[in-house]
Amino acid sequence: MGTPNKKMVKACTRCKQRKKKCTGDLPCEYCSKINQPEGCEYKARVKSKVAKVTERYINSLKSRIRELEVEVAKGAPGSTLDYDNHASASDINPLLEPTYGLEFHSKNELEPKTTKRYLGTSACAQFLRKVKQSIADTCNEGLLSHDPSYTSGTPLATDPEGSIDRGYIANVVAEHLPNSSDAQRLISNASKMIGADYLFIEPQYFELTVERMFYRGSVPKHAIDLIQFSVELLRFVSYLALGSLFDKTRQGSKSLSVRLHSTCISIYGQLTSVYDQAASTSMVQSLLCIAYFALSQNKTTFAFTMVGNAIRIMFTLGYHKSTQSQRENRTFWLCFIYDRLLAVRFGFPLMIDEREINVPVFDQAEGAQRVVSLDMYHFVAQVRLAMVTTQVITKIYIQNPFSFLHNCHLVLRQLKSWFDLLPDELKFDYNNIKSGLIRSTFNLHINYNYSIMITTRPVLLYVFNVILTKGSHGGDLFENDQFNLILDLLESCIQAAEIQSRILAKLYYDDKMAVNSFLDCHYIFSATIILILAGYCQMLMKKSVLYSGGIECLFDAIKNNLNFLQRLSEHNIVARNFNEQLTEFIDMMSSEQVVQVLNPDTNDNQPYILFSRSTQGQTFLSNDQHSEEKEFNIADVGFVDLSELLDNMNNQFLSGTSVDDFLNANF
Known part of the structure; x- marks a missing residue:
C-alpha cells in the first residue's frame, strides 16, 4: 500500500491518457470533478528482488545436488527413478x-x-x-x-450425467441477457453500491470478457470450452442480478433481479455435474455474489452454504497457500471477509483458520505493476478489520480461560490500532465532507462502530440483568471498584450505536442507502437493540447516569431507526423481519406486567417510558407521537476514541469480579 498523507509522484492513469497535469491526490482533482473518484489509480512497476550470486556459487550448488541424488539412489537400490528426465511422483x-x-x-x-x-x-x-x-x-x-471427458476437442454428449446442456446455456444467452449498454450499466451499478468491501470486478472486465464472450462470440460446442463459458456466464449473470437489485432507475428491476438470481442457481446446477472441472476463480466469485444476493432475500442458511462452497473451491485451488495474480489474491481475501461477516452476524462457525493462511493481502508478483487506489485502500482496511473480527469471535463469544475484561481490553486495543492506521484518504469528517467520499468509506466506519458495539454489548446485558434481579436502586447495585469501568464500557457501546445510527441516517437522507441490501438493515437493527436496552436501563437507574450523551438524543436515534426500518420494509424482506423482531421486543418491554415489575413507581411526569403502536403498525415513542420527522443534526458526529477507555481499563483492570463471572457464563 502506498504511503498515506503524501501526494503521488506520478500522474494517475486517467490524467496520463488525457496528457494533462495531475494534482497527485487520491483521488485527484480531475477524477473528483468528473465524479469518478473510485477510478483514480496510480501504477508503478514493482522493483525486481533479484539476489546477485556468482556463477561459481551456482555451479557448486548444482554439484552438491548431484552428489545428494547419488546418495539417495544408493540408499534405495530398488529405485528406478530417472533423475535425468525429471520424473515426478505423478508420472510414476x-x-x-x-x-x-x-x-x-x-x-x-x-x-x-x-x-x-x-x-x-x-x-x-x-x-x-x-x-x-x-x-x-x-x-x-x-x-x-462418445465420452466428453477425455479430450478438449470431443463434442458434448446428450447424456446429462457429467455434462452441461448446451441448449440451455444457449437459451440463457439468447433470452435472459440484456443489451450491451444495459448490462454495462448494471455491472457499474453493482460495483458502486457494493464497492470494494464485498465485490471485486477486475478492470476492463466488460470489454475483455463480457463483450468478447457473450455479445461478439458464440456458445462453444466442445466440452471444456463450454464449461469455461458457462462459469463465466454464471459470474456475469450474478453481477447483473446484483446490479438489478440496486437499480432505482427502472420499474420492475427487483423482479428482474430475482429472475436473474434464479437463473444463476440454475446455471450453477448445470455446473455441479462437472464441478471438478469448473473449479476456478470465476466460480468462487460467482458463489460469493449469489450469497450476497441470498442475504438480501433473508436466506441466511443458503448464503452460508454458498460461501462454504466458495471456500471449499478456494482451498482446492490452493489460494490460501499461494496466488499467481492479484485477482486470485483478491478472491481469497473476499472469501475471508464473507466468512467473518456470516460468522459474527449469525453465530455460524468460522470456516477459515488464519493459521492456515500463507498469502499476504495484495501479493505482488515480481515485475508486476503495483496499483495504488481508493479501491485498494478500502479492501485492505476491510481485510484488517475482518481479522479483528476473528478476535471478537474467539475472545468474546467463545469461552476461554481468560476473563472477559481481559479479552475485551485486547480486542478494543486492536480496534484502536486499526483505526489509527487508516490512511487519511479513508478518514471520516462530517464537518468537511470531501468530494471523493464514496459509499465504501462510510462502510468502513459503520463496521468500526459495529465492532465496538458487539465487543462491549455483553456489559450492557450484564447491567440489565443486575437491574432485573436486584431492582433499580442506582450505583449500589455494582461493586464500587468496578462501577466506573462498567460505565466506561457502556459509554463506548452506546456511543458507537448512536454514531452508527447517525451515519446511516446521513446515508438515508442523501439517498445513498442500499434499500434492498441486508447489511444496511442489519446495521440499523443492531444499533437499535443497544439503544432501546440502554434507554430502559437509564430510565430504571434513577440515581445514576449510565450514558452522558443524554436520553433525549438516544431516544431520537431509536425513533429514527424504527422509522427507517418501517420504510425499508416496503422494499426489503430483511428490513421487515428486523422490524417485526424489534416491534415484538418493544411490545414485551411496554406491557403492563413488565412495566410494573421493572418500574412500579411509573408516573405521567416521567418521559420516554413506553413505546406504542400506531394503526399503521409503525412503532414510535409514546410521548412524541405528534413530532414531525426531522433529519439528525450530524455536525457534531465524531468517532469513539478508545484511548481513554483503554487507559481506564489499564488502571482499573479487574478479574474474577461478578461481571466476569456473569459474562464468562453467558458468552
Whole structure:
C-alpha cells in the first residue's frame, strides 16, 4: 500500500491518457470533478528482488545436488527413478494427486501453461474412466469417442450425467441477457453500491470478457470450452442480478433481479455435474455474489452454504497457500471477509483458520505493476478489520480461560490500532465532507462502530440483568471498584450505536442507502437493540447516569431507526423481519406486567417510558407521537476514541469480579 498523507509522484492513469497535469491526490482533482473518484489509480512497476550470486556459487550448488541424488539412489537400490528426465511422483503414479489437486494441461499448445484444473481423481468413477481410457489407448481409441471427458476437442454428449446442456446455456444467452449498454450499466451499478468491501470486478472486465464472450462470440460446442463459458456466464449473470437489485432507475428491476438470481442457481446446477472441472476463480466469485444476493432475500442458511462452497473451491485451488495474480489474491481475501461477516452476524462457525493462511493481502508478483487506489485502500482496511473480527469471535463469544475484561481490553486495543492506521484518504469528517467520499468509506466506519458495539454489548446485558434481579436502586447495585469501568464500557457501546445510527441516517437522507441490501438493515437493527436496552436501563437507574450523551438524543436515534426500518420494509424482506423482531421486543418491554415489575413507581411526569403502536403498525415513542420527522443534526458526529477507555481499563483492570463471572457464563 502506498504511503498515506503524501501526494503521488506520478500522474494517475486517467490524467496520463488525457496528457494533462495531475494534482497527485487520491483521488485527484480531475477524477473528483468528473465524479469518478473510485477510478483514480496510480501504477508503478514493482522493483525486481533479484539476489546477485556468482556463477561459481551456482555451479557448486548444482554439484552438491548431484552428489545428494547419488546418495539417495544408493540408499534405495530398488529405485528406478530417472533423475535425468525429471520424473515426478505423478508420472510414476497417475492417481497420486499433488498438494493442490491434479493439474490438467490442455493439449492445445496455444493455451497458457498456467492453466490448471482439479479433476477430482479420487472419485471411483474417475478411476473407472482412467481404466477405460487405458483400454482405449491400447486397443482402439474409437471405443470411448462418445465420452466428453477425455479430450478438449470431443463434442458434448446428450447424456446429462457429467455434462452441461448446451441448449440451455444457449437459451440463457439468447433470452435472459440484456443489451450491451444495459448490462454495462448494471455491472457499474453493482460495483458502486457494493464497492470494494464485498465485490471485486477486475478492470476492463466488460470489454475483455463480457463483450468478447457473450455479445461478439458464440456458445462453444466442445466440452471444456463450454464449461469455461458457462462459469463465466454464471459470474456475469450474478453481477447483473446484483446490479438489478440496486437499480432505482427502472420499474420492475427487483423482479428482474430475482429472475436473474434464479437463473444463476440454475446455471450453477448445470455446473455441479462437472464441478471438478469448473473449479476456478470465476466460480468462487460467482458463489460469493449469489450469497450476497441470498442475504438480501433473508436466506441466511443458503448464503452460508454458498460461501462454504466458495471456500471449499478456494482451498482446492490452493489460494490460501499461494496466488499467481492479484485477482486470485483478491478472491481469497473476499472469501475471508464473507466468512467473518456470516460468522459474527449469525453465530455460524468460522470456516477459515488464519493459521492456515500463507498469502499476504495484495501479493505482488515480481515485475508486476503495483496499483495504488481508493479501491485498494478500502479492501485492505476491510481485510484488517475482518481479522479483528476473528478476535471478537474467539475472545468474546467463545469461552476461554481468560476473563472477559481481559479479552475485551485486547480486542478494543486492536480496534484502536486499526483505526489509527487508516490512511487519511479513508478518514471520516462530517464537518468537511470531501468530494471523493464514496459509499465504501462510510462502510468502513459503520463496521468500526459495529465492532465496538458487539465487543462491549455483553456489559450492557450484564447491567440489565443486575437491574432485573436486584431492582433499580442506582450505583449500589455494582461493586464500587468496578462501577466506573462498567460505565466506561457502556459509554463506548452506546456511543458507537448512536454514531452508527447517525451515519446511516446521513446515508438515508442523501439517498445513498442500499434499500434492498441486508447489511444496511442489519446495521440499523443492531444499533437499535443497544439503544432501546440502554434507554430502559437509564430510565430504571434513577440515581445514576449510565450514558452522558443524554436520553433525549438516544431516544431520537431509536425513533429514527424504527422509522427507517418501517420504510425499508416496503422494499426489503430483511428490513421487515428486523422490524417485526424489534416491534415484538418493544411490545414485551411496554406491557403492563413488565412495566410494573421493572418500574412500579411509573408516573405521567416521567418521559420516554413506553413505546406504542400506531394503526399503521409503525412503532414510535409514546410521548412524541405528534413530532414531525426531522433529519439528525450530524455536525457534531465524531468517532469513539478508545484511548481513554483503554487507559481506564489499564488502571482499573479487574478479574474474577461478578461481571466476569456473569459474562464468562453467558458468552
